[in-house]
Amino acid sequence: MTTPLNPQARAARLEVLRRKYMAQIIAAAARHGDPVRVAPYALTQSGTERHADLELIEKYTAGKGWHLTHVTFADVGQPPPLEQRLGFGAACRLATRGYAHGILAIARPAITTDNETYAQVLEHLHLRGVFLAYLPTEHDTPT
Numbered sequence: 001m002t003t004p005l006n007p008q009a010r011a012a013r014l015e016v017l018r019r020k021y022m023a024q025i026i027a028a029a030a031r032h033g034d035p036v037r038v039a040p041y042a043l044t045q046s047g048t049e050r051h052a053d054l055e056l057i058e059k060y061t062a063g064k065g066w067h068l069t070h071v072t073f074a075d076v077g078q079p080p081p082l083e084q085r086l087g088f089g090a091a092c093r094l095a096t097r098g099y100a101h102g103i104l105a106i107a108r109p110a111i112t113t114d115n116e117t118y119a120q121v122l123e124h125l126h127l128r129g130v131f132l133a134y135l136p137t138e139h140d141t142p143t
Helices: 007-031 047-064 086-099 115-127
Strands: 037-044 073-076 102-105 131-134
Touching: 007 115, 007 131, 037 047, 037 086, 047 073, 047 102, 073 086, 086 102, 086 115, 115 131
Parallel strands: 037 073, 037 102, 102 131
Antiparallel strands: none
16 A cells, blocks of 8 residues: 655655656757747736736746747636636647647646646646746746
């Protein structure tokens, strides 16, 4: 019988997995000579917040040498369940159709704080050649 991981340990393992998937997809793009393209996604409370988040994402992307998709994605207001977020769903569809290598958000809570849902999202996207990335915080290394 195995003991389930506590939520913090599970979140840490999922972060390692996310970074692994991201590195694999970026390496594949480099092997093909493709620039890394990301779809920006923001989950915000207002249009002003959305604009500020997307500016931060744009600045970070430029610093990484990545390219942004021509379309930005957002959900505004109190976050509904992930499967009901039109902006996130549209970002996923664009990326899984080959128009982006990844989806870039401010931080993981913009996607979900539920570890099981997050694990499913990571696997779903990875199987389709898409990674999730976030802006670095002062406590971690850039992704």
